[in-house]
Amino acid sequence: MTRNHEMLVITAILGCAVVGGCPGNDASDRAAKGTLTGQPTWHLGRPVIDSHAHVAPNLPSLARALEVFDKVGIGRFVVKSGGPVGSPRYQATMAMQKVLGDRMRVFVNLDWQGAGTPGWVDQEVRALEQARKDGAVGVKIFKNLGLQVRGTDGKLMTPDDPQLDPIFEACGRLGLIMAWHVADPVAFFKPVTPDNERYEELQVAKAWSFYGPEYPSFDTLMAAQEKRIARHPKTTFLLIHMGNNAEDLGYVDRLLSTYPNVYTDTSARIPEFGRHPAAQVRAFFIRNQDRILFGSDFIVDGTGSMQLGSVSHHEPDIDDAVEFFTRHWRYFETDATQIDHPTPIQGNWKVDAAHLPPDVLTKLYVTNAERLIWSIPLPGTRPPAQPAN
Numbered sequence: 217m218t219r220n221h222e223m224l225v226i227t228a229i230l231g232c233a234v235v236g237g238c239p240g241n242d243a244s245d246r247a248a249k250g251t252l253t254g255q256p257t258w259h260l261g262r263p264v265i266d267s268h269a270h271v272a273p274n275l276p277s278l279a280r281a282l283e284v285f286d287k288v289g290i291g292r293f294v295v296k297s298g299g300p301v302g303s304p305r306y307q308a309t310m311a312m313q314k315v316l317g318d319r320m321r322v323f324v325n326l327d328w329q330g331a332g333t334p335g336w337v338d339q340e341v342r343a344l345e346q347a348r349k350d351g352a353v354g355v356k357i358f359k360n361l362g363l364q365v366r367g368t369d370g371k372l373m374t375p376d377d378p379q380l381d382p383i384f385e386a387c388g389r390l391g392l393i394m395a396w397h398v399a400d401p402v403a404f405f406k407p408v409t410p411d412n413e414r415y416e417e418l419q420v421a422k423a424w425s426f427y428g429p430e431y432p433s434f435d436t437l438m439a440a441q442e443k444r445i446a447r448h449p450k451t452t453f454l455l456i457h458m459g460n461n462a463e464d465l466g467y468v469d470r471l472l473s474t475y476p477n478v479y480t481d482t483s484a485r486i487p488e489f490g491r492h493p494a495a496q497v498r499a500f501f502i503r504n505q506d507r508i509l510f511g512s513d514f515i516v517d518g519t520g521s522m523q524l525g526s527v528s529h530h531e532p533d534i535d536d537a538v539e540f541f542t543r544h545w546r547y548f549e550t551d552a553t554q555i556d557h558p559t560p561i562q563g564n565w566k567v568d569a570a571h572l573p574p575d576v577l578t579k580l581y582v583t584n585a586e587r588l589i590w591s592i593p594l595p596g597t598r599p600p601a602q603p604a605n
């Protein structure tokens with residue numbers, strides 16, 4: 217064997233060990249033939265990026281998150297709750313990012329105190345300028361805009377309130393991604409009665425009911441979301457929770473095809489979009505394969521407690537967290553039918569797995585997040601070269 221040959225063999229072996237899925241590997245053969253029986257196989261491959269997590273910035277919480285991520289094959293992750301710029305949470309989260317380097321990215325949040333008062337919008341725009349300088353890559357707006365935040369007139373601020381335009385424009389100008397949570401599952405806008413399909417969840421999370429005359433309707437919020445997107449073509453929107461409308465993939469499909477500045481993630485919504493026929497979901501993911509990011513909404517709070525896509529009756533442990541992620545892999549990668557979805561409290565039903573093709577999985581799990589989020593340079597660095605997608 218020549219030296220060149222030797223090098224080729226070593227590279228091939230190392231390649232197999234690192235990326236898995238080399239010829240002869242049973243699991244990848246099965247994956248290629250599409251004869252999966254509930255055993256995810258992509259995960260012999262490269263680490264997944266979780267584009268939507270919440271990890272409180274203290275050592276025990278971070279250690280807990282990393283323990284779970286290591287067990288389930290998540291490499292890089294995005295923290296969507298970096299806090300308002302200048303807050304203790306923000307300082308600690310940015311410090312954590314510096315320690316973890318390439319492994320973590322941060323989205324910051326707005327400070328709604330004083331919303332609508334003179335100077336407030338300018339203050340938030342300056343905060344975002346600072347966040348970008350400090351290395352944040354995006355802003356996350358929680359569902360409180362539209363459901364809780366009130367202006368100086370005492371009325372709920374609508375998601376498309378023109379007063380907020382400078383904030384959304386600033387994101388476009390600064391290259392910060394706007395990750396946006398608008399509304400919540402449709403069932404949360406319906407009466408909390410035993411026939412509500414989210415009754416069990418709403419019994420535990422009472423504050424998640426938005427039924428009543430004091431709240432806008434779900435459809436009103438979706439219309440406001442779209443108006444806002446249309447108004448800021450230079451701002452990149454990451455509409456989390458499956459376009460904030462997992463119940464209606466037609467709506468999400470239409471937004472994605474109408475607005476090139478829109479992306480979405482899967483966070484905490486497999487139980488919902490998994491109810492559509494698997495062939496329909498699969499076609500949706502294939503059609504929009506460059507625009508959907510894997511996200512879990514895995515939370516480790518400041519006390520080290522975890523939340524797995526929603527509230528729960530019992531405190532989840534590490535095994536529960538592993539099961540939560542494994543159910544994601546099973547859903548996306550296999551062709552199993554009538555399986556448990558990741559968050560049972562979200563609904564008493566089963567889902568049929570989406571069985572996405574390997575190249576679509578790679579985009580969902582890794583390269584879309586690399587292209588959208590990891591392409592934004594940190595202070596003092598150049599953007600990484602982008603792999604062909």
Ligand SMILES: [Zn+2]
Pocket residue numbers: 268269270296483513
């Ligand atoms: Zn979240």
